[in-house]
Every structure is written in C-alpha cells, then in structure tokens.
Amino acid sequence: MTDTEYDYEALGLVAGLEIHQQLDTATKLFCNCPTELREPEESVRTFSRYLHPTRSELGELDAAAVEESRVDREFEYLAYDTTCLVEEDDEPPHRLDDEALETALEIAQLMDMAPVDQAHVMRKIVVDGSNTSGFQRSTLIATDGAIETSDGAVGIEDLMLEEESAQRVAETDEGVRYSLDRLGIPLVEIGTRPDISTPEQALEAAERIGMLLRSTGKVKRGLGTIRQDVNVSIAEGARVEIKGVQSLDDIDDIVRNEVGRQAELVDVADELADREASVGDPQDVSAVFEDTESGVISGALNSGGSVMAVPLYAFDGLVGREIAPDRRLGTEFSDHAKRHGAGGIFHTDELPAYGVTEAEVEALRKAVGAGPEDAVAIVADDTNTAETAIEAVADRAGTAIEGVPEETRGANDDGTTRYLRPLPGAARMYPETDVPPVEPDPSDVPEPELLTEKVDRYQVVYDLDAGLAEQVAYGEHMPLFEDVVADGIDPTLAATTLESTLTELRRDDVPVETLTEDHLAAVLGMVEEGDLPNEGVTDLLAALAEEPDRTAEEAAEEAGLGGADEEQVRDAVVEVVERNEAQVEEEGMQAFSGLMGECMGALRGKADGDLVSQLLREEIQKRA
Numbered sequence: 277m278t279d280t281e282y283d284y285e286a287l288g289l290v291a292g293l294e295i296h297q298q299l300d301t302a303t304k305l306f307c308n309c310p311t312e313l314r315e316p317e318e319s320v321r322t323f324s325r326y327l328h329p330t331r332s333e334l335g336e337l338d339a340a341a342v343e344e345s346r347v348d349r350e351f352e353y354l355a356y357d358t359t360c361l362v363e364e365d366d367e368p369p370h371r372l373d374d375e376a377l378e379t380a381l382e383i384a385q386l387m388d389m390a391p392v393d394q395a396h397v398m399r400k401i402v403v404d405g406s407n408t409s410g411f412q413r414s415t416l417i418a419t420d421g422a423i424e425t426s427d428g429a430v431g432i433e434d435l436m437l438e439e440e441s442a443q444r445v446a447e448t449d450e451g452v453r454y455s456l457d458r459l460g461i462p463l464v465e466i467g468t469r470p471d472i473s474t475p476e477q478a479l480e481a482a483e484r485i486g487m488l489l490r491s492t493g494k495v496k497r498g499l500g501t502i503r504q505d506v507n508v509s510i511a512e513g514a515r516v517e518i519k520g521v522q523s524l525d526d527i528d529d530i531v532r533n534e535v536g537r538q539a540e541l542v543d544v545a546d547e548l549a550d551r552e553a554s555v556g557d558p559q560d561v562s563a564v565f566e567d568t569e570s571g572v573i574s575g576a577l578n579s580g581g582s583v584m585a586v587p588l589y590a591f592d593g594l595v596g597r598e599i600a601p602d603r604r605l606g607t608e609f610s611d612h613a614k615r616h617g618a619g620g621i622f623h624t625d626e627l628p629a630y631g632v633t634e635a636e637v638e639a640l641r642k643a644v645g646a647g648p649e650d651a652v653a654i655v656a657d658d659t660n661t662a663e664t665a666i667e668a669v670a671d672r673a674g675t676a677i678e679g680v681p682e683e684t685r686g687a688n689d690d691g692t693t694r695y696l697r698p699l700p701g702a703a704r705m706y707p708e709t710d711v712p713p714v715e716p717d718p719s720d721v722p723e724p725e726l727l728t729e730k731v732d733r734y735q736v737v738y739d740l741d742a743g744l745a746e747q748v749a750y751g752e753h754m755p756l757f758e759d760v761v762a763d764g765i766d767p768t769l770a771a772t773t774l775e776s777t778l779t780e781l782r783r784d785d786v787p788v789e790t791l792t793e794d795h796l797a798a799v800l801g802m803v804e805e806g807d808l809p810n811e812g813v814t815d816l817l818a819a820l821a822e823e824p825d826r827t828a829e830e831a832a833e834e835a836g837l838g839g840a841d842e843e844q845v846r847d848a849v850v851e852v853v854e855r856n857e858a859q860v861e862e863e864g865m866q867a868f869s870g871l872m873g874e875c876m877g878a879l880r881g882k883a884d885g886d887l888v889s890q891l892l893r894e895e896i897q898k899r900a
Contacts, residue, residue, distance in 0.1 A: 282535050284474050288511025291472040291531055292433075293482055296465050296503045297489050298440060298496040301376050304460035305439045306369030306413065306711065307362035311496075314457040316445050319354035323364065325408060326350060349451030351405030353442065356457060363456050365408040368710040372397065372415065372437070376462035377714065379494045380417045380437045381721045383464055386488045387432045389421030391716040395437075397708040405452050406441035407459065413708055414438040414465070417716060423468075423484045427477045431469035438463045443500075461496075464489075470507065475528035475535075478506065482527050490750065492724045497752035506530055513538035513680040517699060521687045529691035533600050537693070538680045540599035545679040547594060555673045556587035556644065558666040561654065564639045570631030572619070576656035583656045584666035587644040588623075588673050591651035596625030600692045605676060606653070611695035612672045613655055618665035623653040730754070738767035747775045756793050765800045769810065773800060777814055781821065790824040791817065798828035809884040811876065812837040837882065845883045846891050849875050853895045860899050868896060 282289075301311055326349075353364075361367035372395070384391055399411040406412075414436050421432035440461040442454035466485060472478045482504055489495050489502070504521040508531055516538070521530055562583045565573045573583055588595065595606040610620045624641070628634045646652050653673070655665045672695075675681045684700070685693040725733070727749045734745035738761065748757050753774040761767050774796065782788050799816055802808035808816060812832070819831045826834070852875045853860055859867050875888050 281532075282539065284535065287535060287539060289473055289531075289535055290470045290509050291478050292470040292507040293468045293472070293478065293485070293527075294465060294505035294507070294517075295482065295485050295489070296438075296463055296505070298501045299376050299379050299462040299464065300494050300496045301373060301379070301462050303373060303375075304363075305373050305376055305437070305462040306371075306460060307360050308370070309358050309360050309363060309460065311461045312457070313443075314356050314358075314455070316354055316455055318356055319455070320357055321355050322352055323355065324350050324352045325405070349405065350448075351451055352448060352453045353408060354445065354453065354455045354457075359456050363408065363459055369397075369413065369708075370711075372711065372714050373462060376437060377417070377716060378721055379462075379492060380435060380464050381716055381718045382492050382494070382724055383466070383489060384418035384421065384435050385718065385721060385723050386491060386726075387418075387421035387423060387435070387466070387485075389418035389432060389435055391418045391718050392416055394713045394715050396713045397711040398705050399708045400705050402441070405454060406444070407439075408442070408456070412438060412441065413711070414705075417464075423481060423488070425477050425480045425484065427474065427480070428471070430471045430477070430481045433467045433469045436465040436467075438465055470509075472531075475531040478531045479524070479528040482524050486524060487727050487750075490754075491726045491730075493755040493758070506534075508534040508538075510535060510538050510542075512542045514682040515699070516680075516682065516693075517684045518693050519684060519686050519696060526687065526691055530687055530693065533691050534693060537600040537603075540597070541605075541676070541680045544594055544597060544599070544605060544676060548590065548677045551590035551649075553588070553590035553677055555670050555677070556589060556646075558584050558586045558663070558670055559644050561585040561640060561643045564636060564643050565632075565656075568631065568636060569633070570656075572622075572630065573632070573656040576658070576662070579658065581656065581658040582662045583654055584662040585640060585644050585652050585654045586666050586670045586673070587646045588651040588653060589646070590649055591673070592649050593625060593651075595623045595651045595653065601690065603692050608676075608695060609653055609669045609672050612668040613665035615695065615697070616665045616668050617661045618655050618657045621653050621655050621665075621669060624651050727754075734767070734771075738771075740767060740771055744768075744771050744775065747771075751775055753778075753793075753796070756796060760797055760800050763797075763801075765804050769803060769813075770800055773813055773817075777817065781814065781818055784818075786818050787821050788817070790821050792824070795820050795824065795828060802828060802832065808832060808837060809882060809887075811885055812882065842887065842891075845879065845887055846895075848878050848883075849888065849891045849895055852878055853892070853899065857899065860896055865893070865896055868892065871896070 303309060304311055362369055381391060395415045395417055397413050397415045400414050402412050403410050416434060417437050418435045422429045423432060440458050440463045442456055442459040444452060445455050446453045468481060472481060504524060504527055506518045506521060506527060507515060508518065509515040516534060518530055518534060521527055560582055562577060565577065565583050568574050596604050598604050606623045606625060613621050622630060622632065624637060627637045640652055644652055653669050655662045657665065682699045684696045686696045687693055730749040731745045734740045734748060735742060748754060748771045757770050757774055760770050778788050799813060803810060803813060815835060816828065816832050816837050819835045820826065820828060852871055856871060872889060872892055875892055879888065
C-alpha cells in the first residue's frame, strides 16, 4: 500500500490546516522578557511543578487533559537571568503586546479577514508541562478570510494570537525538563476551513500561507519557528488532527499516508465485522514465561514486574497488517501502550521472535483461551505499567472493530504519524480573567508587500537577476536587505553578501549563525565607505563569525583587511610587475592573468579587484 495513489474524491477526503508561526517581536506576548532563545547551559536555576486538569465554567473536564494527567510526572523548568514572574506563573500576565497585535492584524489583512470588534484572551487547558500555568493563553483576532490555490479557494476560518509553549529539553527519571526561553513568544495560529480535497492542494495552501506570513517581514525564521498541523478525514473514517509537521514539504505525504491509514483501518474494521471479532479481558500470564529466554520479558519479571495479555478474538493476521508505510495495526496498539509508560507490545502475529519460543506462544494462547484464528497481545513491564498499558491496548483493539478513531496524532519524520491523545473538546477553553480585552484597530495597519511583488520590484528597481531577487525576497535576511539598501548600500553587493556569501561560508563550516544583523550591516557599511574592498567581505565575515564579540572595525584591523588607497595599491602592483619583468617583456598582456592573482594575494583583500586590474594593465602596457 505504500505506493498507492487513492481516488480522493471517491474516498471523500476532507482536510484543513492549522499553521502556527512565531512572530519576531521585541518582547513576549504577556510580559517584557526578550524573545531570544537561549542554550540550556545558560540557565541560572530550576524549579518544578505538577499539573492537573481543571474544570471548565460548566464543570466539564476535557478528555485529552484527563488522559494526560493519568501519567504522573514532575515538570522541571530551566529559568534564565531574563526569566520573570509571569513566565513562572507567579504573577498575573500583563496586557497583550501591541507589536504582536499589529503584526497579527497585518497577516489578517493579507488573507482578507475581518478583525473582531473586541478580542478576549482565553485559557486553553494544557497539562503536558509545556506551560507553567497548566494552560495556554489564546485570543481570537480575525475571522472569515480566504486564500487562492490552483484547485480553488481555501477559506481561512480564524486567526488566533497565542503564547508559544516552553521547549522540551529532555526526559528525566521523574518526568520532563522544559526551557522557559521559548515560553510566551507571540504566535499566530491560522486555521483553514476543511476545503482541501487533495494532498497537493494541502501543500499549495500551506506554501501560500507561508509566503503571506513571510511577506510581513515580522515572523521568526528557522527550524521550529513554524509548525503545521493537519486535520484529515475520509467519508468512512474520522477526523484526525496531526500535530507538529515541521517541514512544509512533508504536508502532502502526511495527508497521503493518513488517507491510506484510514482506508486500511476501514478495511480492517469490515474484516473484523465479517469475522464477528471481539476483545477479551486482560489477564496476568507471567507464569507462561517463567523460564523465558526473551530479554525484555525476563528483565521485567526479574525486576518484580508482570506480563499482561489480552486475547483478540478473530484478529489473527490483522494485528500484523500494514496500514501505513512500515506501520502496522500492532504499531497502533503499541503507541497506546507506550502512552502509558510501557516500552511497547509483542503480539502473536509476529511471534515466535525476540526470544519467545513456539512453545511459549502455544502456552500463551492456551492460558488466555485463544485459538488459531485469534491473536494475543502482551506487555511486560512493572506491574502497574503493564496493567494500564494492556488496558489501553484492549481499548484500542475494541476501537479497531468500530473503525477509525477520532484522535490527535504526532507527525513522524518519514511522513507517517503516531498516536498522541484523544481529540480535545470545548471543555478545554475558558476566559482569562487577568487580561483585559482589547479592541483591534486595523485602520493604521499598512498592507505588506507580497514576496512575489518584492521579487518583481527587486528586478526592476535594483537590477537584480530573477534568481537572486527571489533568493533575497524569500530569504531570512529580507528585512535587513531592505534596511541597508535604504541606507545607501549597493543592492547587488547587499544581495550577494546576504545570500551567496553567507551560504558559501556555511558550506565551509564557518559558524555564520553567530553573525548578528549589526555585524552584517557594519561590514556592508565599511564597503560603502571605502574602508573595505569587496574582496575582503568574505574574510571579514569569517573572522567575525569566529569571534562575534568584536566589532567589524576591530576584526578588520586585526585581520589586516582595511582598504588600501590607490597609491598603496599601485606600489604593490609595481612590485609584482618588476619581480616578473622578464615574463612581462616576453608575454606582454598575456602575462596579465597570472600576475593578477599574484597582485591580489599580495594585497590580501585590501583592494578592490577592479582597481587592481586597471593599475596592473597600465603597468604592463608601460613595459610592453
């Protein structure tokens, strides 16, 4: 099934997107802390919390939050010298950040959305530890927009302004460790209507939204700054929310594989119905494996744990059935077991294997009353984990008989997905009483120039070729390019430096990520002022990247990269020509190429190549 292309119209594919994009603001959404990411080693202290779900205004508990809370974990937080009481949830949040609100309104304008009259901050329950408060603050900013794709319009249902969650750093023996540097960074969440009908349209819609976001010049760039969630269902399947698609290029594969997974699960359910399948009660089968040679099972038993089993009547051959590339129905069962702390499951469609013998398989079947047409799944772990995990497997097997479950899944790097938790419900949202509402005013918000329009303008106004114009417009340094060109920097120099030169340095393993916008602007400014030749830009940027605490002027002086005046350049050229006088007399102007390289080497990047070329030609002509 991995190479199957489905008839999406016949299957009734319906998909929608949720795009989460960090905004590049000076401060966080509800406090004045900076939005710069830090290294965990920079943390100055830690503190811990345990989180539990709370009831909504109507007294309801969200199912996803309840399941999350069943796993008892300690959440440890890394705090920095910039961490404030708001981030620690020891002080009420401040007012909504004005810069973030203005950027959100710009984005809404690009999608033809209508801003709300009054924006109210809401609390969204999240008890996985990614928020110190146990909830995420979210505000509806605009509704009812649209974007165009080649397969028709895709409606934009809503645009939310939210606070980013804390970044997961590590799993610990007690629970999870998070870093607070990311918590509270302003984030827009853009939700489309379920108007998407093919994987290709899903990718095109995501690309269009991404282009509109970057057109503002006010969104963060780089890995982790934008995430795509995809909602997918087919007519006989169910709505599944797929979280955390990191790469935009994976969206069509994610949709394609989810359609295939749901189609396979529908077929499995039909087969189970024909077989009149059922799920038995979990049982302790530790005695079957008293003398086992399976390392996993003996390890659990020797540690005082148990082996729990559940008979799956009439499931034989279906637990091992592939439902997505390299994922089987048994993998789905295993995801649920892992959610409750187990390492995974074994099942009879794959046994004997892993040290489990044929005799043990037969004894297992006998112990739970399973015949040859049945399957058995087992979990070996500490007793409490094994019991809760096998119950989760039994529940998921029961759902397989019914069809496709509604759930939240996580995106894998290979384009497949894994179970995360049940779909959240309305009970997870309730008003935030500590932040006053705001009245968005779009009247003073300018409409940003689209990146596609920038590409055209850069070619016409700055005489950049089409490829370089597109690289600059879509590149992460586009706002800096616009700023330095406005300050008088040559557009071609700025474009090639910010795109080609930095790319070349990165390929040579120069740590260009240490270069700030101030570094880049200063280097370009030195060229414009005549203090650095074009040929010295690469060397100076490399020197700055290695020691970013210096200024561009300090690095240039230390590396001997300052610009030489015309007299100094002529002296260096004359010296090279006189040293090669015999060659010049014999070859004349044909000696130019070899001597040019020698002159540039002697000047060590202190002179512009055009000037060196001019003076060298003059000196050769004198002697020829």
